[in-house]
Amino acid sequence: MTNEPLAVELVGVRKVFGSQVAVDDLSLSVPAGSVFGLLGPNGAGKTTTIRMIMDILAPDRGEVRLFGRPRAIDDGQRIGYLPEERGLYRKMKVEEQLIFLGELHGLPRGRARQLAREWLVRIGLADRAHSKVETLSKGMQQKVQLAGTVLHDPELLILDEPFSGLDPLNQSLFRDLIAEQRGRGRTILFSTHVMEHAEKLCGRIALIAGGRVRLAGELAAIKRERGGNIWRAAGAGVAAAAPGLPGVEQVLPGPDDSSVRLVLTGPDAAPQVARRLAADAQLVEFRSEEPDLESIFVRTVQDAL
Numbered sequence: 001m002t003n004e005p006l007a008v009e010l011v012g013v014r015k016v017f018g019s020q021v022a023v024d025d026l027s028l029s030v031p032a033g034s035v036f037g038l039l040g041p042n043g044a045g046k047t048t049t050i051r052m053i054m055d056i057l058a059p060d061r062g063e064v065r066l067f068g069r070p071r072a073i074d075d076g077q078r079i080g081y082l083p084e085e086r087g088l089y090r091k092m093k094v095e096e097q098l099i100f101l102g103e104l105h106g107l108p109r110g111r112a113r114q115l116a117r118e119w120l121v122r123i124g125l126a127d128r129a130h131s132k133v134e135t136l137s138k139g140m141q142q143k144v145q146l147a148g149t150v151l152h153d154p155e156l157l158i159l160d161e162p163f164s165g166l167d168p169l170n171q172s173l174f175r176d177l178i179a180e181q182r183g184r185g186r187t188i189l190f191s192t193h194v195m196e197h198a199e200k201l202c203g204r205i206a207l208i209a210g211g212r213v214r215l216a217g218e219l220a221a222i223k224r225e226r227g228g229n230i231w232r233a234a235g236a237g238v239a240a241a242a243p244g245l246p247g248v249e250q251v252l253p254g255p256d257d258s259s260v261r262l263v264l265t266g267p268d269a270a271p272q273v274a275r276r277l278a279a280d281a282q283l284v285e286f287r288s289e290e291p292d293l294e295s296i297f298v299r300t301v302q303d304a305l
Helices: 046-053 073-078 094-104 109-122 138-150 168-183 195-201 219-226 267-280 293-304
Strands: 006-017 020-031 035-039 061-066 079-082 156-160 187-192 204-209 212-218 230-236 248-253 259-264 282-288
Touching: 006 046, 006 187, 020 035, 020 046, 020 061, 020 187, 020 204, 020 212, 035 046, 035 195, 046 061, 046 156, 046 187, 073 079, 079 138, 094 109, 094 138, 109 138, 138 156, 138 168, 156 168, 168 187, 168 195, 187 195, 195 293, 204 219, 204 293, 212 219, 212 293, 219 293, 230 267, 248 293, 259 267, 259 293, 267 282
Parallel strands: 035 187, 035 204, 079 156, 156 187
Antiparallel strands: 006 020, 006 061, 204 212, 230 259, 230 282, 248 259
C-alpha cells in the first residue's frame, strides 16, 4: 500500500451484468497530483470502472474511495467528469450550457457566467456564445464539453476516452489542458486504448484486460522492468526471417520497412537470435532498446486473454 495521499482508490471492486463479469476484483490507487492512465483494449472494463468511481454504477463488491475516504455526496463538486458518451443539450445556447454546468457543480450563477465567457474566449468560440449547441460542428461541441468539464476548477479530472473522435487540433487542445492541470497540481485520471496519448502524458498507468489489472505502476519503472527483452533488428530479409526463430516470442513493426522490433524470451536469447538472423538475412543492426508502451500493451493483453 502506498503512503502517498490518494485521490482515487479502488479495493477489490467487482461488477457483473447478467452473466458477464465486467470488472473482477480490481484494485488500483491514483496518487493525488498524478496523471494516471487507465489503459486497456475496448471492452476491458475501463468505462465500467470509471462509472463506479463516479457513483453512476454501484459495485457489486469492493470499495471506492475518493480523497482518502469513502465517497461523500458533495464530492461531485470537486470532480470534473468527461464521459465517453458526450452529452450536451442541443437546443440550449452555448453560454447558457456552460453556465448550467457550472451551477450543477455549485458555482453561483454570476461566477459561472464569468467563467463561461472566459473559457469561450480560450477555446475560440466567443462568437458562438449565443448560438444553439446543435448549430456547432462536432469539434466545436467537443470543445464546449471540455470547457464544461473544467469550468468549476475541479481537483480531480476523470476523462473517459477524451481523445476519441477528436481532430488533431482538438487533440492538441486536450493535451495542453491536461499538461496545464498537471502543472497546477490537479489529479487527472483518463482512460484510453491509444498508447501514444498515454505514453506522452502519463506518469503512472494501470493496464486492464478482461476486467482485471494486469500491470500497474510508474510508467518509467514499467518500461525499465520490461526492457532487455526488446531488440531492434534491421536489414534486408529480417522481417521474413525473424518469425518462428527460437528465442523470438513476438515480432512487431519497426520504425521503417527494413527493421522489426523483436520481443525475446529473455536477454540470454539475444546472441542466438542474432546469429540466426545474420545467417538467414542481411542483418546490419541488432540492438537492445527500451520498449514503447504499445509493445508492452500488446504483449500484456495477449498474455492475459
